[in-house]
Amino acid sequence: MQAGPRLRLPPVRLILQVWPLALLVLAGVAIRLSKGAGVADAYAVLSRPFWPGTAQGEWVKQAQRLEDQTRLSQLTADNQRLRQLLQLRSQLGKELLAPVISRDPGGWWQQLVIGQGSIQGVTPGDPVVAPGGLLGRIASVTPTTASVALLTDPSSHVGVWVARTQQHGLLTGLGSSRPVLRFLDKDPGVRPGDVVLTSPASTLVPPNLSVGVIQSVNGMASPAPEAVVQLSARAGAIDWVRVLMRPGRP
Amino acid sequence: MSSLALRGWYRATALLVPLLTLASPGFLKLGDVGPAWAVLWLLPWALVDGARSGALAGLLLGLVLDGLHLGPISEIPALMVLGWWWGRMGRKGLPIERSFSLGLLALLGTAFVGLTLILQLAVVGELQRPVLYTWLSQTLLTALLAPMVCSLQLLFWRQQTSGGRR
DSSP states (O other): OOOOOOOOOOHHHHHHHHHHHHHHHHHHHHHHHSSSTTTTHHHHHHHHHGGGOOOHHHHHHHHHHHHHHHHHHHHHHHHHHHHTTOOOOOOOOEEEEEEEEEEETSSOOOEEEEEGGGGGGGOOTEEEEEEEEEEEEEEHHHHHHOEETOOOOOOOEEEETTTTTEEEEEEEOOSSOOEEEEEEESOOOOOOHHHHHOOOTTTSSSSEEEEEEEEEEETTTTSSSSEEEEEEOOOOOSSSSEEETTTTOO | OOHHOOHHHHHHHHGGGHHHHOOGGGGOBBBOOOOOOHHHHHHHHHHHHOHHHHHHHHHHHHHHHHHHHHOOSSSHHHHHHHHHHHHHOOOOOOOOOHHHHHHHHHHHHHHHHHHHHHHHHHTTTTSSSSEEEEEEEEEEHHHHOOOOOOHHHHHHHHHHHHHOOO
């Protein structure tokens, strides 16, 4: 009986010579299939000391801020022009920078005292803004100082709206750090995180100044829902404010 | 009226009360609430100078402080009552130089001022604010400061008064 063709295995010597190369090929295939995994990571580890430093990051941020400021100035100018065309009240009058010389945001009286007064043209009712947004309104003036009733003061009532839903309400201070927003509508449709701005319908403050962010909503409040607002301007950490002197006065 | 009130220099120290109230140094605050500086000044003054002078000082301090603060509530009634009470206590010669006694009197006085403010807030319909926190913070802080501040004032003014009478 004649035996069939014998299966010939590659010689062991050849296998020993080829397996490192085969492993390399397999690794190459794996890298190809994984879109460079391993190589890119290794490169990242090796090149980390040469990555752009914080200085370059600051330059980028600075350029971004400059761009934002330019855009803001442009938009503000556009807004002013359009409001004039529509014969609406001017958004911003003359501004006056004032230092905070006394603050009592946590005591019996929620107020600040600023170092500009009637001599500089400040009058009761003028809105006061700080980095972050509206802070309050001037309550009383002396020749060189003025007292600011903060938005958290119980005497403070400011018309605001939630821009996302365009729902209007009255922001009232409670004497605590967070005032309450009482809506005019039964179903305002707001949720925590919504941004609160001054109302375009308000006659006391310029429209669309940032006020804060809704922290919680009480839909069961009567006669209309209420929301607790976290103010965006922190009275306890502000050294300078801007008084928005209302138009039509010197 | 006794000698202290007649000396303009000592009366002028009362100006420190509105100045410190306005300055409200941050390191002397408890939970963003400052001490009752009026109580810290009025307590030794009334103890040394008597009931009438204490009540008058309370009235004047209250007028100045009310002018600095917004809103309809006033500190005048409480400060006048405290000035009168502490003045009578001083005239009776009770041993109140001890730190604990001064701290206790300041605690009671600040609590009384706070209570009158809370009552006024209730009357004007503004009691929805968290007044308990402010009331407790101010009372505790004033009581803690009183042994240091008031005892020095008391000692100094008593020395001056006795020196003036000799």
